[in-house]
Amino acid sequence: MSKIDNLPFSLTLEVRDACLCLHVRRAARTLARRYDEALRPVNLTSGQFSLLMSLNRPQPPTMGDVASVLALDRTTLTANLKPLVRRGLVDMSADETDKRSRRMTLTAAGRDALIAAMPHWRAAQEATAELLQDRDAERLCADLLKLS
Numbered sequence: 001m002s003k004i005d006n007l008p009f010s011l012t013l014e015v016r017d018a019c020l021c022l023h024v025r026r027a028a029r030t031l032a033r034r035y036d037e038a039l040r041p042v043n044l045t046s047g048q049f050s051l052l053m054s055l056n057r058p059q060p061p062t063m064g065d066v067a068s069v070l071a072l073d074r075t076t077l078t079a080n081l082k083p084l085v086r087r088g089l090v091d092m093s094a095d096e097t098d099k100r101s102r103r104m105t106l107t108a109a110g111r112d113a114l115i116a117a118m119p120h121w122r123a124a125q126e127a128t129a130e131l132l133q134d135r136d137a138e139r140l141c142a143d144l145l146k147l148s
Contacts, residue, residue: 024147031128038124042117049121051080052089052106052114060103062095071148089113 015022035046044052054069055061067077081104084090089110095101106114129137 020147024144034128035121035124038120038127039117042113042120044113044117047080048084049114049117051077051084052110052117055090055104055106055110056114060093060105063102063104066104084110 032046035049039046039049050070051066054066063074063077066072067074070077072080081090081092085092087109088107091105091107092102093105095103132140
């Protein structure tokens with residue numbers, strides 16, 4: 001039996017048609033592009049919007065708190081925060097009780113950016129939900145949360 005017989009094209013088709021990971025990743029990239037386009041007028045990407053929104057809390061979160069919510073490692077979170085700090089949308093400061101820990105706060109400009117972004121986000125959200133037609137968008141969100 002040749003090596004090619006051990007990996008027939010039918011397996012490729014099976015993965016293409018049935019792989020949950022492939023379909024979720026494709027959908028995620030497509031959705032990110034759709035939301036990026038919707039948020040372009042307010043000069044935010046979908047990732048920046050999510051990061052800023054994760055900071056909208058009664059108490060400033062730590063890096064670990066935000067990394068957990070966004071499912072990012074701290075190095076990636078730090079890289080994603082830098083442009084938002086440079087734009088004056090986020091302030092970073094040492095934790096008062098643990099100087100090794102950093103806390104992040106939305107600035108007034110960061111809050112204004114989120115307020116300006118909300119109508120664009122809502123429009124993208126509604127348009128995306130319409131693509132699901134009669135399917136339940138809330139159920140999809142719940143199912144995706146189970147996977148994450």
